[in-house]
Amino acid sequence: MQRPLTEINNYKEKHDNYENYFIPQEYMRFWNALSLDKEKADSELRVGQSRMRFNIRAVNDFLALICRRNQNNKIHDLGCGPSLMSMLSAAAFPQITSIEGSDFLSSNLNYLKTSLNSKGKEGYNYSKIIEFINSMHEKREHLSSDDYFVELNKKCQLDNILKCDLSLDDIFCGKEIQWGTYDAVVSTMTLTDAVPNEDAYKNVLMKVNQMLRKGGALCLLDLFNQSFWYPSLKTKDKLCAVNITPRFLEQCLVEAGFLIEEMRLMYFDEKHCSHGEGAVCVRATKK
Numbered sequence: 395m396q397r398p399l400t401e402i403n404n405y406k407e408k409h410d411n412y413e414n415y416f417i418p419q420e421y422m423r424f425w426n427a428l429s430l431d432k433e434k435a436d437s438e439l440r441v442g443q444s445r446m447r448f449n450i451r452a453v454n455d456f457l458a459l460i461c462r463r464n465q466n467n468k469i470h471d472l473g474c475g476p477s478l479m480s481m482l483s484a485a486a487f488p489q490i491t492s493i494e495g496s497d498f499l500s501s502n503l504n505y506l507k508t509s510l511n512s513k514g515k516e517g518y519n520y521s522k523i524i525e526f527i528n529s530m531h532e533k534r535e536h537l538s539s540d541d542y543f544v545e546l547n548k549k550c551q552l553d554n555i556l557k558c559d560l561s562l563d564d565i566f567c568g569k570e571i572q573w574g575t576y577d578a579v580v581s582t583m584t585l586t587d588a589v590p591n592e593d594a595y596k597n598v599l600m601k602v603n604q605m606l607r608k609g610g611a612l613c614l615l616d617l618f619n620q621s622f623w624y625p626s627l628k629t630k631d632k633l634c635a636v637n638i639t640p641r642f643l644e645q646c647l648v649e650a651g652f653l654i655e656e657m658r659l660m661y662f663d664e665k666h667c668s669h670g671e672g673a674v675c676v677r678a679t680k681k
């Protein structure tokens with residue numbers, strides 16, 4: 395029988411049961427917070443809404459910067475989940491020519507492939523997310539939802555969607571990738587919850603450094619004091635997750651061979667929800 399989430403307090407149990415708790419359809423419903431009326435939403439959803447806006451803006455600004463610097467960029471979304479959010483943002487930049495994603499759960503990858511294959515007609519309805527991405531770019535206002543998917547399908551084949559397990563030393567689970575060739579790696583709302591301890595957190599950053607070409611960039615969006623991620627979790631109990639701080643992140647990134655270019659912080663007002671205390675977005679380049 396499925397154990398209540400509040401009883402899960404060691405990483406191994408969380409890791410081994412992840413697919414019982416992380417349901418792609420439920421997670422994607424949480425993204426609907428983006429279109430909610432702020433006055434009517436409860437505090438949990440209001441936090442969700444501001445975090446998602448923070449997330450989309452941060453990724454979009456990061457990609458815009460990469461594209462001002464280079465042409466023909468190849469990017470990877472590490473721990474992409476069932477969501478095409480970062481990939482759709484990337485799709486509309488002509489300077490991004492190849493898009494990859496990876497995640498731990500096959501259920502997430504299958505859900506994502508369904509959305510990709512059907513150009514958003516099955517799976518999640520991305521129109522609100524696309525509207526929000528569009529609102530940040532005057533020049534993209536002419537792009538319809540379909541155009542975003544046409545671009546994404548050109549740049550991301552189904553082979554570009556990989557399995558990863560960030561708790562392992564070999565994060566791509568034996569699959570050979572083209573190390574040292576990526577122009578950018580994006581990872582949002584994944585890492586603190588995906589690794590068992592601080593050393594594993596550092597290992598992932600070192601692996602990302604090896605993925606990137608020299609001068610390539612990482613956009614890492616992560617959470618402070620985050621509990622087990624589950625969209626409808628309404629508990630104040632903190633379950634296991636690596637408790638990162640800005641100082642810890644700085645040290646890890648430098649040790650992993652990065653130069654930190656920017657760190658944006660966001661603290662949540664509501665202290666009584668399950669989403670931890672705040673979010674951080676770091677932009678760093680491989681030295």
Ligand SMILES: C[S@@+](CC[C@H](N)C(=O)[O-])C[C@H]1O[C@@H](n2cnc3c(N)ncnc32)[C@H](O)[C@@H]1O
Pocket residue numbers: 409412416472473474475476477479497498499502558559560561581582583584587588589623
């Ligand atoms: C909160 S979701 C974030 C998804 C996506 N990046 C986004 O911003 O919408 C966390 C993701 O971490 C993934 N994850 C959890 N443990 C993992 C692990 N050990 N290795 C890789 N991914 C993992 C989950 O499958 C889930 O898709």
